[in-house]
Amino acid sequence: MxxxxxxxxxxxxxxxxxxxxxxxxxxxxxxxxxxxxxxxxxxxxxxxxxxxxxxxxxxxxxxxxxxxxxxxxxxxxxxxxxxxxxxxxxxxxxxxxxxxxxxxxxxxxxxxxxxxxxxxxxxxxxxxxxxxxxxxxxxxxxxxxxxxxxxxxxxxxxxxxxxxxxxxxxxxxxxxxxxxxxxxxxxxxxxxxxxxxxxxxxxxxxxxxxxxxxYLDATGVPAEWPDTGRPRVFAYLRPGQRGVDRLLSQLRMAPCDALIYAPGLTAQQAARFANSNMRFTQELTQLRSLAGQCDLAILYASHATICACLAAGVPMLLLPQQPEQAMLARRVAELGVARVYQDDTAPLAQVEEALADNGMRTAAQAWRGSHTPxxxxxxxxxxxxxxxxxxx
CATH class of the missing domain: 3.40.50.2000 (Glycogen Phosphorylase B;)
Known part of the structure; x- marks a missing residue:
């Protein structure tokens, strides 16, 4: 053919x-x-x-x-x-x-x-x-x-x-x-x-x-987490975008293990934030591997990644950067499966509150079981x- x-x-x-x-x-x-x-x-x-x-x-x-x-x-x-x-x-x-x-x-x-x-x-x-x-x-x-x-x-x-x-x-x-x-x-x-x-x-x-x-969920390197018993956070962010540096500087203090995929972030930039509970990767992360392992995803509100996290039953904290993403973030938040990041609120508090939100986690799991593309x-x-x- x-x-x-x-x-x-x-x-x-x-x-x-x-x-x-x-x-x-x-x-x-x-x-x-x-x-x-x-x-x-x-x-x-x-x-x-x-x-x-x-x-x-x-x-x-x-x-x-x-x-x-x-x-x-x-x-x-x-x-x-x-x-x-x-x-x-x-x-x-x-x-x-x-x-x-x-x-x-x-x-x-x-x-x-x-x-x-x-x-x-x-x-x-x-x-x-x-x-x-x-x-x-x-x-x-x-x-x-x-x-x-x-x-x-x-x-x-x-x-x-x-x-x-x-x-x-x-x-x-x-x-x-x-x-x-x-x-x-x-x-x-x-x-x-x-x-x-x-x-x-x-x-x-x-x-x-x-x-x-x-969305692409099976390609890339599977997410790996240390066996500490702490909540697990996956973040897909873009360096230089509004609020990202402030979020990363406080995320390192959160009571969780964080895996950060930030394409374009240099090793020197990553070294400013990395510590024992926050690890950066330049490898494309296999989104399918988040299912059943990840407690929260922090995203800049791209449609494909949101869909992949919903399919994995992962609740989200969303940092929209432009009108399209803001429109989508509002829709996702209305479903009860995500929160929209607030620029005027301390990032650490928002991460901790999202991790503690059992209702958001339950809603994300329910979506996973009821929506099949x-x-x-x-x-x-x-x-x-x-x-x-x-x-x-």
């Missing part, structure tokens, strides 16, 4: 976007397809895909500084990622079209890749959207706000109008048929929200299909059927 299936990742950061694709790509490779990736971050690709011999290309990205301040809605995100300039957007569209010409995919799976999705319109391929709620906004105009505070409807509509006008101008420039409405950007043969309705950033949507959270082999079979039946 050896037909190419492209996985497109254009926007967003870190390991989650590419790692969630890996189990599906491996399952498709077992079925005779050839997975190829277009990735925003080649470092993440090397960490996740390199050991499996998966080929990848650099995804086209906009170069230049976007507008200051937080985005109002998804259309505003587009404007800050190159869409404010029809010429810049046209260049990205041409670049994606060249990737499609080079790879010749029979099917492309898109995650947070609006420009790739736009460039793929009209091409002879199947198109599948596989994204959490934030990256697949509701079919409405204007797109809903992504800030906790109230946003004037006129401001949201202005973002949508500007984004659609720029898209239409860029499409005209390169000879594409123009979109009539902004929600049409997300048309596809199959739309799947790879999350649970309870975790959808915009709330449960009965009209959409949910397949549970996709669609397995990668089952989704691979569904995509194979989509390819084999032109009438679908």
């Amino acid at each position: 050896n037909a190419n299936i492209l996985f497109a990742w254009e926007l967003g950061e870190h390991l989650g976007h590419v790692s969630k694709f890996l189990p599906l790509a491996l399952a498709l490779r077992e079925r005779g397809y050839r997975p190829v990736f277009a990735v925003r971050d080649t470092h993440s690709a090397e960490v996740v895909l390199g050991p499996h011999g998966m080929p990848w290309l650099q995804a086209p990205v906009a170069i230049g500084q976007g507008a200051a301040g937080p985005a109002l809605n998804y259309a505003d995100i587009l404007l800050r990622c190159g869409y404010a300039s029809p010429v810049r957007l046209a260049g990205m569209l041409r670049a994606w079209q060249q990737i499609f010409e080079l790879v010749q995919p029979v099917l492309t799976v898109f995650d947070h890749s609006p420009t790739a999705l736009l460039a793929s319109r009209g091409r002879a391929m199947r198109r599948v959207l596989l994204s959490p709620g934030f990256f697949l906004p509701p079919r409405q105009t204007p797109f809903p706000p992504i800030l906790p505070q109230s946003v004037a409807p006129d401001s949201l509509l202005a973002c949508d109008t500007a984004a659609l006008a720029a898209i239409q101008a860029a499409q005209q420039r390169i000879g594409m048929a123009p979109l009539a409405t902004l929600p049409e950007l997300f048309d596809a043969d199959l739309r799947l929200l790879d999350t649970h309705p309870e975790l959808d950033h915009f709330g449960a949507r009965p009209e959409e299909e949910y397949c549970g959270g996709f 669609l397995a990668a082999p089952a989704l691979a079979d569904r995509l194979s059927a989509l390819l084999q039946n032109p009438s679908n």
